[in-house]
Structure formats: structure tokens, C-alpha cells
Amino acid sequence: KNKLLTHQERLIIETGIRNGSSKKAIADTLGKEKSTIGKEIKLHRINSYKCKLPLECSNYAKCKHGRFCSTSCPDYIPFSCSRRDRSPGACNGCSKFSSCRFDKFFYKPDLTHKEYCSSLINTRIGINVTVNEIKQLGSILLPLLKQGQSIYQILASHPELSYSEKTLYTYIEDGVFKNVGIDISVFDLRRKVSRKIPKKKAITYKKREDRRFLKGRLYSDYKALMLEHPDFNVVQMDTVYNDVSNGPFIQTFKFIKYGFMFAILHDKKDAQNMLEGVNLLESIITPELFNTKVQVLLTDRGSEFTAADAMEIREDNARRTSVYYCDPLQSCQKGSLENNHIGLCYICPSGTNLHKLGLLDQEDLNTVISHINSSPKEKLNGKSPIEYLEFLNPVLMKKFYDFGMTKIDKDKVTLKPYLLLK
Structure with a gap:
């Protein structure tokens, strides 16, 4: 009220x-x-x-x-x-x-x-005190601070000063006394070095992130592109890991048209490694197929995916794809790939040490992805992604077979961690 x-x-x-x-x-x-x-x-x-x-x-x-x-x-x-x-x-x-x-x-x-x-x-800008009051306050503080007294000691011996200890520290750090000609600075404070920087000031020292790679590649730009070219082939990309410090890191690709997921193992999670993953995918399926089957790469705004120009353009300056980024905290915008990660977690549970589990190299990851892609999907009318891709594009599926992926008999599909036990 x-x-x-x-x-x-x-x-x-x-x-x-x-x-x-x-x-x-x-x-x-x-x-x-x-x-x-x-x-x-x-x-x-x-x-x-x-x-x-x-x-x-x-x-x-x-x-x-x-x-x-x-x-x-x-x-x-x-x-x-x-x-x-x-x-x-x-x-x-x-x-x-x-x-x-x-x-x-x-x-x-x-x-x-x-x-x-x-x-x-x-009403909240500036300080609630006049220039004359600051000068009078400074005349009391200056000699006592020069004698080595702390703000607390000064306030304890001068009860007529109706200021809090924090307020006086703020006045000194903001240069309020210097602005009226009184030489009181933070170097006069006994505990100046050990005092923690206030959050409002600490944020001014935060390094600004370079967001130029997002220009023209926002999710709204992606939606506009797909509205104009609904037949473009989209591949969603992400990174999966359980230990951000030690890895391993799994770069995942989901070919939306075929419901097929591919993955590459990395020891590091940075822009260079993710770029190498895109390059590897191109070398596996050949540049000709990459041009037509990976027309759009949709990923999140993780720092490992900032090399957008290099992912889009080959060394010969020819464009091979277009990279777009989901909105912040909107993983649902690439929900198809996120759903595949659920199947990946069945074999590589969250929080476990994937190295100790048995995920040591790309061959082990190929085994995991082969079992996931051999599982029947309701959206594919009971067919597995491997069967679906093999039927619609046998040439593309053969490239993945040549890389080491295999079709698993449906009765032998295993989605448990013991799949990696040797």
C-alpha cells in the first residue's frame, strides 16, 4: 500500500x-x-x-x-x-x-x-555532505592519520564525528578529500594494501570479452537464414566433458537431417582444438560433401567456438559453411544435440573420470558413438541413425565407416559404462 x-x-x-x-x-x-x-x-x-x-x-x-x-x-x-x-x-x-x-x-x-x-x-549519485563539512572532517583526520592512527581509532576518540568507518574509507578511496585540497590518500591508511577492492570497483578491472565473432551470427540471424533457405543442411555442434581441467573433451556434431551424431576426442578445450575438429570432420567426409551436408554449423557461445571465421573459411579463402550461435543460456535452441548427449551420458556418466572409465582414444569414442547411433529412434520410425543415413546417403555413411564407425546389431547395443571396459 x-x-x-x-x-x-x-x-x-x-x-x-x-x-x-x-x-x-x-x-x-x-x-x-x-x-x-x-x-x-x-x-x-x-x-x-x-x-x-x-x-x-x-x-x-x-x-x-x-x-x-x-x-x-x-x-x-x-x-x-x-x-x-x-x-x-x-x-x-x-x-x-x-x-x-x-x-x-x-x-x-x-x-x-x-x-x-x-x-x-x-538522488544516489555523489555524497551527502557539503564542501565545508568535508574540509572540517579532513582537518581532523589528516594529522591523526599522519600519526599512524587507524580510522577506527580516530572515530573512537572523536564521537562527534557521525560517520561510519566504511564511509570514511570510501571518501578517502574516492579522493573526496583531495578534491577540496586536503592531502589524504589511501597511502595514509594503515591497512590499505590488505583491504579488498569493492565489487563495484573490481568489476571495472574485468577484461572485456571480444564478442566481434557474434556479429551477423546471432540466433536471430540463423532463424532469418533458415526462413529464407529452409532446405539448408544444419549440423549442431557442442563440447561434452566431466572435468574442465583434465578432460578428455568430446566435440559432438549432430547431422539434423539424418539424426546422426559424430564425435571427436580432444585433450584440450580451446578454439584451436575445436577448429581442428571441424577440419578433421571435413577431411573425413571430403570437402565436396562438407560443402553440401554442413551448410550451417549451429553451436553455443562457449569460448572454445570463437574461431568462427576460420571454421567458415578454408585456407584457400573458399567458404565451406556458415557458423551461428545460440542465445546465452538457451541450450534448447540446439535441443536435438542435447538429447543425444543424454544417450552419451548413459555410457559416460556425469561426474566420472572418463579416462579411468576406459575412454582413452578416438577408437574408444568411435565405439561409444557407434552404439548410440545404432539405437532405434522413435522419430526415425524405429530405424537407427546409422540405418537412416545409410539409406538416404550411403556415400556419406561410408566415409564414417572408413573412419572406424560400425553398425551394431540392435540386440547387442550397449548403453552402459561397462561398454568401455577392456
Whole structure:
């Protein structure tokens, strides 16, 4: 009831004024006091049309004196509008708006709330103390700090100083005393070096991330591309790992058209390794197939996928694919690949040491991926991704067979960790 008005509440006030509601009716709708609504409208209404007459006279239309208005005129009657001057207090929605020649006041909720937010911020800018008070405070602090006393000791011996220890530290660190000519700096503080940098200041030292690789490659750009070219072949890409420090790291690729997943094992998770993974995939399926079957690479914004230009362009400057990035924290935008990771976790459970589990090289990973791709899928009408790809594109499937993948008999498909036991 006693909280400040929100933007939504100001919109309701404007609607009430437009409908000719009384201040009390608006206040009852919002659960506020009538005086609150009255003050809000009176303080924030804007005089958007100035009366062109010298005085607002009710008899201006029947004036017999050539409209030389003066308060001494015998026919002068001050104009009064119950809607404008009493309730609701503004001219929004008035039926006489076009014919009225007097001052018109409007209540604009968007502008009012913007001004309110600005004033709220401004009240928190700067320090709540005058220059003379800072000089007086500095004259007390300076000699005592030079004697080696701490802020706490000074405040303990000077109870007349109505400041907290934290406030005085902030004044000194922000150079408030130096601004008025008093030579007090952080080097006068006994524990200056050991004091932790405040969060608001520490963030200013944070290295800015280079996000130029995202330009023209946002998820909205991807959606626009697919709207224009719905037949483009999309491959979703990601990285899977259980130990971010020691790995191993599994770079996964999902050929959406075929429901087929491929994976490459890495010892490191960085942009160079992920680029090498893309290059390896191209060498496995040949550049000709890569051009037509990996027309779009959709991945997340992980730091390991920042080499977008190198993934898109070959060394001979020929384009081989287009890279796009999902929105932050929106893994659902490449949900098809995320669902395949569930099957991967059946064999390589989260939190386990994959090296100790038996995942030591690419051959072991080929075995894992072969079992996953040999599992029947409901979306493929009971066919496995390997069978589906083999039927639709036997040439592409042969490339993966040549790399070491195999088709597993459905009764022998194993999705348990013991698959990697040797």
C-alpha cells in the first residue's frame, strides 16, 4: 500500500483519467490513498497547450470588449474546469479537447516513470555532505592519520564525528578529500594494501570479452537464414566433458537431417582444438560433401567456438559453411544435440573420470558413438541413425565407416559404462 508507484500503476492512472474516473475511484483500484493519486497527477501533469488569451476568462466567446482581457473587466469570470482542476485533474480523454481554448494538462505515464527513475538514480549519485563539512572532517583526520592512527581509532576518540568507518574509507578511496585540497590518500591508511577492492570497483578491472565473432551470427540471424533457405543442411555442434581441467573433451556434431551424431576426442578445450575438429570432420567426409551436408554449423557461445571465421573459411579463402550461435543460456535452441548427449551420458556418466572409465582414444569414442547411433529412434520410425543415413546417403555413411564407425546389431547395443571396459 505504501510503496512507490510502478510503471504499470501509472498506466492504470492514465486509463482512469482518460475514462473520467475520480481520484478516489482510481485510488480504490490501486489500493492507494486518494491524496497519493491527487499528488501524483498534480505533480506530473504537463501543460501541453497554453491558452493564447491574456487571461482564462469564461466569457471569452461572448466578449464585448474586443478581448482586451484584464482582471478589472466587469465581465471577467475566471475559467474553471471541474475535470482539469478538480477530478481527475488532467485532460486525457476529454470530449471537449478539440474545442477547448484554455490550458490543457496531460498526464503521460511513460514520461513520468522515466523521470521518476532518473530522479531516483540522481538522488544516489555523489555524497551527502557539503564542501565545508568535508574540509572540517579532513582537518581532523589528516594529522591523526599522519600519526599512524587507524580510522577506527580516530572515530573512537572523536564521537562527534557521525560517520561510519566504511564511509570514511570510501571518501578517502574516492579522493573526496583531495578534491577540496586536503592531502589524504589511501597511502595514509594503515591497512590499505590488505583491504579488498569493492565489487563495484573490481568489476571495472574485468577484461572485456571480444564478442566481434557474434556479429551477423546471432540466433536471430540463423532463424532469418533458415526462413529464407529452409532446405539448408544444419549440423549442431557442442563440447561434452566431466572435468574442465583434465578432460578428455568430446566435440559432438549432430547431422539434423539424418539424426546422426559424430564425435571427436580432444585433450584440450580451446578454439584451436575445436577448429581442428571441424577440419578433421571435413577431411573425413571430403570437402565436396562438407560443402553440401554442413551448410550451417549451429553451436553455443562457449569460448572454445570463437574461431568462427576460420571454421567458415578454408585456407584457400573458399567458404565451406556458415557458423551461428545460440542465445546465452538457451541450450534448447540446439535441443536435438542435447538429447543425444543424454544417450552419451548413459555410457559416460556425469561426474566420472572418463579416462579411468576406459575412454582413452578416438577408437574408444568411435565405439561409444557407434552404439548410440545404432539405437532405434522413435522419430526415425524405429530405424537407427546409422540405418537412416545409410539409406538416404550411403556415400556419406561410408566415409564414417572408413573412419572406424560400425553398425551394431540392435540386440547387442550397449548403453552402459561397462561398454568401455577392456
